[in-house]
Amino acid sequence: MILATWNVNSLNVRLPHVVDWLKTNEPDVLAIQETKLMDAKFPRDAFSDLGYNVEFYGEKTYNGVAIVSKHPINSVSRGLALQGTPQQCRLIEAEVNGIHIMNVYIPNGQEVGSEKYLYKLNWLDHLFHHFNENHANTTPIALLGDFNIAPGDDDVYDPLETRGSIMVSDVERASLERFREWGLSDSFRELVKESGQYSWWDYRMAAFRRNLGYRIDHIWVTDPIKSSLKRAWIDKAPRKLERPSDHAPVLIEFV
DNA sequence: ATGGTTGTAAAACAA
Secondary structure (H helix, E strand, C coil), X not given: CEEEEEECCXXXXXXXXXXXXXXXXXXXXXXXXXXXCCHHHCCHHHXXXXXXXXXXXXXXXXCCEEEEECCCCEEEEECCCCCCCCCCCCEEEEEECCEEEEEEECCCCCCCCCHHHHHHHHHHHHHHHHHHHHCCCCCCEEEEEECCCCCCHHHECCCCCCCCCCCCCHHHHHHHHHHHHHCCEEHHHHHCCCCCCCCEECCCCCCCCCCCEECCEEEEECHHHHCCEEEEXXXXXXXXXXXXXXXXXXXXXXX
């Protein structure tokens, strides 16, 4: 079974890339973030024409998530309610092949200490409580998506230059570590130990060409999946295309 | 510290 995650930064613009990529890679499940599409405008047919089912949760201009799957998508649930703030479309979850798929677009946070940063930490708190209340770490769960956090110093191009900044700060990392303590493992790091492996490169400063990246897109899994992991990789090919997303797909294979 | 780029959508804002 192959699970994948990809922040496409506008499904409208990226649909040709996504369709080509699905044809080439044929994952069982693809979790998409930043569709930036209202549900009424979601290109469902583009996926069904390829033999994929799709469930989505979107809004105008920002955010938006979708689960694409060869298999039936059951028990779909959308959203994460935070008191006092309007809902943003950042979470969609479902059962696929006996696996609980949780597709997240964790807030970027903009700058450490900003209002958006506090929202990011608050959102992570709510996500963690949602885990504690609704799930057991003995069941097959994949938490995947754009986490907007580089878990370790090997996951960023320059740990000294970026130290303490957004996606790297100790507080963000500590918030994410709770999920590890709860029973999730970073599947990529279970299998790949090298540094310099990134999933996001800023559009600016020729960051991709210079490999000035961050590994912020993740597939974190519980032990039933971890114990059968075969492969984990980042597919940089779509990042090299004309008009690419700033993120590359991340994949795992397990039996 | 600022700026560099892309997407949305029509001037900023988010990333």
